[in-house]
Structure formats: C-alpha cells, structure tokens
Amino acid sequence: MTSRTATSGTSAPRRPPHLTFVIYIAATAALGGFLFGYDSSVINGAVEGIRGRFDVSSGRLGTVVAIALLGAAVGALIAGRLADRIGRIRVMQLAAFLFVISGIGSMLPFAIWDLAIWRTLGGVAIGMASVIAPAYIAEVSPSEYRGRLASFQQAAIVLGIAVSQLVNWGLVNLAGDDQRGHLLGIEAWQLMLGVEALPAVVYGLMTLGIPESPRYLVSRGRYDDARRVLGRVEPADTDFDARIREIESALHTEQKRSWRDLFGGRAGLLPIVWIGIVLSAFQQLVGINVIFYYSNSLWQSVGIDPESSFFYSFTTSIINIIGTVIAMIFVDRIGRKPLLLIGSIGMAVALGTTAWAFSAKTGTGDDISLPDAQGTVALIGAHAFVLFFALSWGVVVWVLLGEMFPNRIRASALGVAASAQWIANWAITESFPTLSDWNLSGAYVIYTAFALLTIPFLLLWVRETKGKKLEDMG
Numbered sequence: 001m002t003s004r005t006a007t008s009g010t011s012a013p014r015r016p017p018h019l020t021f022v023i024y025i026a027a028t029a030a031l032g033g034f035l036f037g038y039d040s041s042v043i044n045g046a047v048e049g050i051r052g053r054f055d056v057s058s059g060r061l062g063t064v065v066a067i068a069l070l071g072a073a074v075g076a077l078i079a080g081r082l083a084d085r086i087g088r089i090r091v092m093q094l095a096a097f098l099f100v101i102s103g104i105g106s107m108l109p110f111a112i113w114d115l116a117i118w119r120t121l122g123g124v125a126i127g128m129a130s131v132i133a134p135a136y137i138a139e140v141s142p143s144e145y146r147g148r149l150a151s152f153q154q155a156a157i158v159l160g161i162a163v164s165q166l167v168n169w170g171l172v173n174l175a176g177d178d179q180r181g182h183l184l185g186i187e188a189w190q191l192m193l194g195v196e197a198l199p200a201v202v203y204g205l206m207t208l209g210i211p212e213s214p215r216y217l218v219s220r221g222r223y224d225d226a227r228r229v230l231g232r233v234e235p236a237d238t239d240f241d242a243r244i245r246e247i248e249s250a251l252h253t254e255q256k257r258s259w260r261d262l263f264g265g266r267a268g269l270l271p272i273v274w275i276g277i278v279l280s281a282f283q284q285l286v287g288i289n290v291i292f293y294y295s296n297s298l299w300q301s302v303g304i305d306p307e308s309s310f311f312y313s314f315t316t317s318i319i320n321i322i323g324t325v326i327a328m329i330f331v332d333r334i335g336r337k338p339l340l341l342i343g344s345i346g347m348a349v350a351l352g353t354t355a356w357a358f359s360a361k362t363g364t365g366d367d368i369s370l371p372d373a374q375g376t377v378a379l380i381g382a383h384a385f386v387l388f389f390a391l392s393w394g395v396v397v398w399v400l401l402g403e404m405f406p407n408r409i410r411a412s413a414l415g416v417a418a419s420a421q422w423i424a425n426w427a428i429t430e431s432f433p434t435l436s437d438w439n440l441s442g443a444y445v446i447y448t449a450f451a452l453l454t455i456p457f458l459l460l461w462v463r464e465t466k467g468k469k470l471e472d473m474g
Contacts, residue, residue, distance in 0.1 A: 019145065022233045023217055025210040026137045030156035031203040032092055032129030035099045037160025037288050041292045042192050044313060045168025048297060049189030057400035058433035062100045064119045065293055067116050068123030069426035073419045075127020080415030084252060088136040088213045091128055094333035096204030102198045107194025131418045135411060137171045139213040140233050144390055144395035146465065147332035154395040158324045162317035168192050169310045189224045189367030205295040250407040262416060273413050275461050276401060283397045286347055287447030288389050289425055290432050312379065316386045317379055323390025335466040336396045340458050343392020347385055348451040354381035355444035403465040
C-alpha cells in the first residue's frame with residue numbers, strides 16, 4: 001500500500017484509456033481533413049503547368065482552379081443528410097473513394113474540361129470531409145476535450161497543405177524547376193495531382209477500424225451498439241444508460257426533421273443558421289486561400305524566381321502548422337471567441353501591410369519587381385496573415401460549426417454553413433487571377449476590409465461554446 005502511494009505521488013497522471021481511443025478515432029476521421037488540405041492546395045504547384053499545357057487565359061485558369069470549390073459546396077450540402085441516412089463512417093468511405101478517382105483522373109486529363117470534371121469530383125469529396133469529420137469528432141468526444149479534439153480537423157488540413165507544398169517543391173526540383181518537366185512519363189504537375197490517391201486509399205482503409213457515432217446509433221434504435229461505443233469513448237464510471245436517454249431525448253425532435261427545420265427566423269433561416277453561414281463565409285472572404293492556391297503565381301508575379309516561390313509556399317505551410325498548434329493549445333483554455341478576435345485584429349494588420357507593400361510593384365510582363373524593402377514586408381505580412389488565421393479562424397470556425405447548432409438541426413445546418421464557406425471560397429479563388437491582373441494591392445485592400453468586418457460580427461453575434469455539452473446547445 002505504501003509503495004503504491006509513493007509511486008502514484010511521483011508519477012505523472014496517466015491518460016485515461018477511453019481518451020487514448022478517442023484520440024485515435026478522432027485522428028482517423030481527421031485524415032479526411034488531410035486529404036481536404038492536400039487536394040485543395042496541391043493545385044498551387046500545378047497552375048502554371050496547366051496554363052502552359054492547355055494554353056488557357058487567366059479567367060479560364062481561375063475557373064479550373066475554383067471549380068473544385070463548387071463541387072465542395074455540393075458535397076458539404078449533401079453530406080449532413082447523407083450521414084443521417086447511411087451513417088458517418090459510410091460517408092467517410094464514400095469521400096475516400098472520390099478522392100482516389102479524382103486524383104487518378106486529374107493526373108491523366110486529355111483536355112481542360114476533362115481536368116475540370118475530375119477536380120469537381122475531388123471537390124465533392126472535400127465538401128463531404130469538411131462536414132463529416134467535425135460532426136463525427138464532436139459526437140464522439142467528451143465535452144472537456146472536445147475543442148482540442150475537434151481541432152484535429154484543422155491540424156490535418158494544414159498538414160495536408162504543407163505536405164502538398166513539400167511534394168510540389170520536391171517534384172518541381174526533380175523536374176529541373178519546370179512544372180512541365182517529365183517525371184515517370186508524365187509532366188511534373190500531373191504527378192503532383194496524382195499523388196493524392198495514395199493517402200486516400202489509407203484513409204478509406206483506416207475508416208474500417210473506427211466505430212459509428214453513438215448519436216447516429218441511438219437515432220437508429222441500435223442501443224446496444226451505442227452503449228458499447230460509449231463504453232469506449234467515455235469514462236468507465238459514466239452511467240451509460242443515462243447517457244443514452246439523454247442523447248435520445250435530445251434527438252427526439254429530429255425523427256421527422258427536414259430542411260424546413262432550418263427556417264423560422266425573420267430573415268427566413270433561423271438566426272443561428274445565419275450566424276453559421278456568415279461565420280463560414282468570413283473565413284474565406286479574408287483571402288486565405290489566395291495564399292494556398294496561388295502563392296507560387298503570386299510571388300512570381302512580383303518578380304520572385306520559380307524555385308524561391310515554391311519554397312515560400314512551403315514556408316507559409318509550416319507557419320500554418322505552427323498557428324494551428326497554438327490554436328489547439330488554447331482553444332479549450334481561453335475559449336473560441338477570444339481566439340477569433342485575436343486572429344481578426346492580427347489578420348487585418350497583416351493584410352493591410354501586405355496591400356501597402358504590393359502597391360510598390362513596378363514593371364510589366366516578365367520585367368516585374370518589388371523594391372527590396374517592400375518585398376521583405378510583403379513576405380513578412382503574408383506569413384503573419386497565415387499565422388493569425390491559423391491560430392484563430394482556421395481552427396475555431398470548424399470547432400464552432402461542430403458545436404454551435406442545436407442537436408435537431410446540427411447535421412443539416414452544418415452542411416448549409418459549410419456549403420456557404422465553399423461558395424465564398426469559390427468566389428475568392430475564381431476572382432483572384434482577374435483581380436491580380438487589375439490591381440494586386442487593391443485585391444488585398446478588399447481582403448483587409450473583410451478582416452475588419454469580422455470584428456463587429458464576433459462582438460455582436462457569436463456566442464461562446466467552450467465547455468458546453470452538445471445536448472445543451474439551444
């Protein structure tokens with residue numbers, strides 16, 4: 001007895017067994033986020049290769065890059081309802097299948113419209129992953145750890161972005177700094193797009209080993225299965241029968257739910273649904289994906305050589321990971337809303353500074369440059385923008401979308417909000433090549449204005465969800 005006491009007094013607290021399992025299944029679900037990040041960002045390294053291969057204008061190029069986001073809007077819109085019909089795990093597996101065939105098809109296109117079709121299918125998979133991972137993780141996570149576990153989704157997204165940039169950088173170097181250089185019998189940009197199929201297969205296989213959401217099981221009357229899952233994801237001293245009754249009570253009004261459940265406010269949709277939509281739209285309207293989709297072209301447009309531009313794209317991805325880790329540490333400590341406010345202020349300053357730096361661009365055609373001072377400021381500003389986004393809006397929006405809606409509309413409302421996010425993402429991605437040709441600094445002024453608008457929106461309409469049970473969301 002004495003020996004046991006002494007040992008327990010000097011040893012670090014052991015992680016509860018149920019938490020270890022929850023971390024594993026949350027990480028598996030978040031692999032969809034990895035593919036989401038890889039698929040949406042890998043196009044960055046292929047933009048100039050696609051332009052050269054198919055001889056397309058900036059407008060058509062923007063359409064091909066952005067069309068995946070329209071597919072993502074569709075995938076996000078249908079994922080919630082589909083998950084309620086066939087289960088969360090089946091939707092993950094369907095997304096994995098679409099990622100595989102999209103990667104292979106995008107690697108071997110015979111025309112620009114053919115590439116657009118495969119990109120759209122990949123977008124549908126992205127949309128599904130963007131909805132199902134945060135919803136599933138929120139449903140299997142104990143409330144005291146839910147914020148950190150939900151942030152796995154964004155951590156996986158930024159890791160996917162970083163890996164895609166590392167792959168792009170490595171392949172373009174192997175191809176002699178030429179996106180159209182040949183590797184394994186195809187052009188380098190094609191191989192960049194095709195590599196995605198490998199982690200997609202891993203994702204699909206790993207979903208075979210994780211359990212279905214207890215809330216879905218209860219909704220289907222599979223109480224014994226739900227009890228077994230709860231026994232693995234919640235503390236051993238939990239009254240599992242009481243938890244099932246609590247979940248069943250919360251889900252009671254969902255039995256005959258439809259899209260009509262989202263309506264009822266003065267502006268048509270319920271106020272909480274509008275908040276989710278605007279929150280999602282702002283996440284994209286600040287222009288974050290200009291960095292992840294176009295940074296190679298962006299830096300080359302201000303006179304930076306191709307090899308350096310690929311390197312800077314990779315370094316922004318590393319900054320993205322650092323910011324995400326910061327968010328994971330603090331999201332359950334200081335709360336969702338304070339992190340968002342910190343990020344909004346930091347993004348506005350960084351974007352405004354970058355806009356000023358780009359206003360000094362001189363020259364035309366291939367003879368374009370920034371003065372050394374402004375070039376340095378632009379690089380620092382772009383990296384600072386990514387850092388503040390990652391430690392706030394990048395993580396916290398996904399956490400909030402998994403938490404903020406009442407149980408009876410969570411899946412459908414999350415799908416609508418995520419769909420709005422992809423539409424906003426499409427608008428920014430589609431418009432940037434044209435805006436950049438018009439006035440690069442002006443484009444960044446627009447993104448700065450959106451960052452500033454997020455501050456009053458947060459103060460007036462967004463509620464804190466830290467520490468609340470999902471069943472308590474009203």
